[in-house]
């Protein structure tokens with residue numbers, strides 16, 4: 001090969017190398033190899049940890065804050081707010097403004113499920129709803145608007161205050177732990193801990209129901225909680241999350257119980273439930289029907305006949321579906337919150353329930369619901385009380 005060609009080839013290679021080096025240095029300088037940068041620039045948040053990191057970076061502060069709990073691996077917040085409606089968003093904003101660390105857990109993919117699902121497009125939203133005047137003393141200024149205006153207001157509050165919202169997190173239970181903090185579990189098997197919890201889940205929640213028709217004759221025996229079970233009944237529990245497994249473990253000690261789950265593995269349950277479940281299955285105390293779906297239910301001599309996708313059938317006195325969602329009352333009961341004779345949570349003057357550190361704001365505390373302004377006002381009142389005790 002002659003010398004000029006070799007020289008040209010060398011120069012071209014050198015040029016390509018130089019361009020590569022410049023691009024690499026540019027990438028390094030602009031955070032292309034930095035996970036935190038990627039998160040804030042459009043990566044999907046598939047865990048609360050990613051979300052926290054993104055929000056913390058956005059606020060230029062450290063995620064998962066409380067110095068009291070530095071050694072614990074579980075995320076810890078001063079306040080966990082359950083439900084991103086008017087009450088939950090207001091509580092989160094007020095807490096953030098007071099410098100308290102807060103996470104807002106919402107079961108839906110967007111905030112304000114009640115306004116989105118139950119308000120007609122363009123619906124007028126009155127501040128003094130049904131004539132009730134509520135004084136607002138906090139940071140949120142709410143006046144007459146319409147559905148779209150109200151949603152835009154809550155959008156901008158979340159954005160302006162960089163609220164740490166974890167969507168698609170259906171909270172299943174709140175329990176006090178031995179170390180004094182609250183353990184908050186969500187359906188995706190996430191657990192976080194908090195000093196305080198504010199429940200603002202409204203009144204519109206419903207348990208999920210099966211897609212097939214339930215014959216009217218057996219409607220009363222097909223339930224979504226365990227409150228109607230009678231002694232000696234043969235039970236079918238349907239579901240594969242913590243709720244279904246906990247029902248099955250508890251009930252198999254006293255009833256002939258079968259657990260049905262469409263999968264063979266219980267990937268969404270916590271370790272304690274996993275161990276207990278293995279024990280009761282191994283001992284034969286709990287029967288299982290795993291890896292098969294129920295295709296239909298039929299009434300047979302006043303009982304429930306379940307037809308499974310493997311062609312088999314079995315007869316039960318009662319079926320409990322624990323396949324996600326819950327009514328607000330069931331949720332409160334699961335959190336061991338005392339209720340009055342109207343199934344309303346009993347609260348003190350600070351809106352604290354019978355469970356120390358757990359508060360209630362908004363519709364969930366009223367027999368026939370309250371209003372947007374009432375939810376905002378109660379949220380402010382609770383956060384001011386908590387801030388006064390920190």
Ligand SMILES: Cc1cc2nc3c(=O)[nH]c(=O)nc-3n(C[C@H](O)[C@H](O)[C@H](O)COP(=O)(O)OP(=O)(O)OC[C@H]3O[C@@H](n4cnc5c(N)ncnc54)[C@H](O)[C@@H]3O)c2cc1C
Nearest residue numbers: 083085086087107113125126129171202362363370371372
């Ligand atoms: C048709 C209709 C019209 C109305 N018109 C007006 C009006 O003009 N003016 C007015 O002031 N009020 C009005 N209201 C009442 C007002 O909407 C409520 O008072 C207000 O939404 C209550 O707010 P909240 O935060 O308590 O609960 P909600 O708004 O019900 O929000 C609860 C949130 O919690 C979430 N959630 C539920 N369970 C869980 C869980 N386990 N884990 C995590 N998240 C959960 C839900 O998805 C939801 O986003 C109206 C209500 C209805 C139904």
